[in-house]
Amino acid sequence: MFYANLNSPVIECGNQLVKYENLIRMKYYDLISTLKENRVKYFLWEAKEWKNSGYDFTKAVQTKHLREIKRWEEEQLILYRVL
Secondary structure: OEEEOOOOOOEEEEOOOOOHHHHHHOOHHHHHHHHHHOOOOEEEEEHHHHOOOOOOHHHHOOOOOEEEEEEEOOOOEEEEEEO
């Protein structure tokens, strides 16, 4: 999982407390529960990391759970606010 600054065109730093690869293996509803239980306010989705997740995350996203804040097309990143 990464921290992102809305005013920056790049990712600022990584957070190793929660392994991103573990989140990718989760089903959508389990991921949402984990984010909420850990009081995560923002989630940065990376297309290249989700290729083998078993589902299309962007199609699974529900607006009652996540709101898109910013999209970086070239890097294929989307920053979401966890609701």
